[in-house]
Amino acid sequence: MSDALPREEPTSAGIKDVAALAGVSIATVSNALNHRERVAAPTLDRIDRAIGMLGYIPNGAARSLAAGRTRSFGLILSDLGNSLFVDIARGAERAADERGLSVVLANSDGKLEREDRYVELFAETRVRGVLLTLNDASHFRAIVGRHAHGQPLVMLNFHDDSGRYCTASIDNEAGGHLATTHLLETGRRRIVFVGGPDTLQPVADRRRGFRRALASAGLDPIDEIAPTWVNRADGWQVGRRLAERVQRGEIDGVVAASDLLAAGIVQAMSEFGAISVPDSVGVIGYDNNQAAWDAPIPISTISQPGDELGFIGAQLLIDEVDEPDHEHRAIRLAPELIVRRSTER
Amino acid sequence: MSDALPREEPTSAGIKDVAALAGVSIATVSNALNHRERVAAPTLDRIDRAIGMLGYIPNGAARSLAAGRTRSFGLILSDLGNSLFVDIARGAERAADERGLSVVLANSDGKLEREDRYVELFAETRVRGVLLTLNDASHFRAIVGRHAHGQPLVMLNFHDDSGRYCTASIDNEAGGHLATTHLLETGRRRIVFVGGPDTLQPVADRRRGFRRALASAGLDPIDEIAPTWVNRADGWQVGRRLAERVQRGEIDGVVAASDLLAAGIVQAMSEFGAISVPDSVGVIGYDNNQAAWDAPIPISTISQPGDELGFIGAQLLIDEVDEPDHEHRAIRLAPELIVRRSTER
C-alpha cells in the first residue's frame, strides 16, 4: 500500500482524528468511507490522505453496531479433512467476494455440540447469515428445533424440501445411480453397495440411487454392506470379506460410498485374494478425493462440485438476506462421473 | 437447551427488554452476563429466566464496542488441504476454549494477497490478536513491513529469532536430521534429499538438518533435488529420474520434504524400475499425512505436533495480549519419527 508516509498513532486513530486532520466533519469521513459518490473529489482526496497518514483502520464493531449489520457471514464446516468442504469454503468465499462480503469459517468436526455452539456464536456476532454443512439428519432436526429464526440459515450438503430453509446439496441419489449405471454399462451384473450408516443423508441417498439403477436394469442388489464408518480401514475390512465372494464369482462390481472406502476395498482385494481390479471386479468410489486418483490402481469415482455448492449456497443466503419476499429453495447440483482404471473393461 | 418456553420477539430482544422483564436495571443484567458473582442469587435467577423467555442473544458488536475488545482471535491458515493446519486449528481452538475465547478461521491458500487481506480484516474486527501460519520467508517480510503493530501477531510454522514477533514452529532442521539419521541407522549410505524451493522455510530447514546428519556421519550428500513444488506429481517426476540411479546402485536412500513427494517417488520407483521399496531404497517422507499411511507401501515419516503448535501459538498470543511486559519468544517444538514399511530393513 502506502510506502513511507509518517505513520502516527500506533495505538489506533479514530474517525475523529481523520476528520480533524482532513479539516472536515466526521460525518463527511464516514461518507467518504461508505458513500464515496456523495463526497466532492477534492475533499475525498484530503480524507484519503489523512487516512493514509494516520494508518486509520475503521472499528468493525462500531461500524456494525451503528449500521445494524455486519459485512460477513459464517460458514460452519463439518470436516476440514475432506477436500469437498475445503472446496465449499472456496466457492462461498468467491460468492462473498463478489459482493464485498467476507466469510468467517468455523470447524464443527461434524459434532452437534460444536455446530450448535458456532450457530450461536455467529448469532451473537450478528453475521448476515450462516451457512451450515451437515451430514446427519438428526443434527438437522436438533438444530432446526433450537434455531431462533432470527438469522438466515442455509444448509449445505443436505437437502430438505419442507421449505423451512434453503438447502443446497449435491444430488447423491443421482450420484449413486450414475456410479451403478457405469458399472452396469461396463458389463457388471453382480453388484454390491458398501456404505456407512444410513443416518448420514448422503450415504442413504447414494444407496437409494444404487437400488434404483439396479431395479431399472431388472437386477436385484446382491447385497448391501454398511460398515460403521466410511474410511479406508473400514473399506479394508469389507474388502477382506468380499474377496472370497469375488473369487467365487458371486460379485463383479462394488459401489462404495466414499473413495477411502473404495481404496481400502481395492487394497484388501489384491492383498487377500490376488484379485485383479478391474478385471475380476469393478470398484467405484465417491468424492473424487485425492486418495482416489493417487491410489496404485486409480479409482473411478463420482466428483462433487463443492466449489459450486459453496458458491450457490452463499448466493441463496445473500438472497435470503436481501430479498424481502424470499422463498426458500432446495437446490440440487449434479455430480459427475470420472472414469479411471478401477472400472475399466 | 430450554425446550418449549414461549419465545417472544423473534426479531431480537435487547438487554433493555430483559431488564424490564426481570424487573431490574440494565446494569444488573449486564453484570449477570459478565460478572455473575456480583449479582445476588435470586436476582440472577430472575434474569436468567427472562433471558430464556425472550430468547435474548447479546449483540456482539455492541459488547466489543463497549468493552473495547472482542472475545476472539483470528487464525489464518495457509493450506486447509494439509492436515497439519487442521491440527493447528484444533490446538488453537483448545487453547481459546480454556479462556472462553473463540477462534475465527480464514483460509489464505498460502497467497500473500489473501494473507494480507485477512490480517487487515482481522484488524478491523479488532480481534484480540492474529495467528498467522506462514511458509514463505518473503511473505513474512512483506507482512511485517506492512503490519501496523497495533495488534498482536504470532507467526506459526515459521520461526524468526529477531524478537520482533512471537513465533512458534516445529523444528524442521531437527526433523530433517531425524529422518536422515533414521536412514543412516538402517544402513543406507547413499542418500539424496528431495525438497521444494528453498524460499519455503520449512523445506530449507529440513535440508539443513539433512546435511548436518550426513556430515556428522562423515558422508557427503549424493545430491539434492528441488522440484518446483512438493506434491505427489512432482514426486512422481523425480522418482522417475531417480529410479535409474537406484538400479545402478548409486542411491539407496531418499529423504523427501513431504509425504506426498515421498508417495509419488515410491510409486514411480515401482512403476518405472520395478524397484523394491524398502529393499533397494529406503524412502522417508514428512508430515505424517494420511497419504503416508494410506499408501500401498506405508511410508515412514516425520510427524509434526500440529495440535500442540496451535495450542502454544494461541497461548503466546494470549500472553502477548494480557502481559504488559511481554517478551517475544520463538518456540520450537520437536518433531517425531514414525517408522513404517518404506524404510524397513
Next chain:
DNA sequence: GGCCTCGTTTGAAGCGCTACAACGAGAGCG
C-alpha cells in the same frame, strides 16, 4: 434582485452494551 435548486457538508441522535462511580440498606462494632 429574489427565489429555487442542487450538490455538499454537518450536527446530533442513536446503535446495544459495559464500566464506573455512587447509592441505599442492613450488618457489625464500639
Next chain:
DNA sequence: CGCTCTCGTTGTAGCGCTTCAAACGAGGCC
C-alpha cells in the same frame, strides 16, 4: 445509638461509528 462497612444495585457516560434531517453556499432562472 451512631458510625462505618459491605453487598447489591443502579444511573449514566461513553465506546466509534452511521444516518438523516437540516444547513449551507453557489449558481441558475425568471
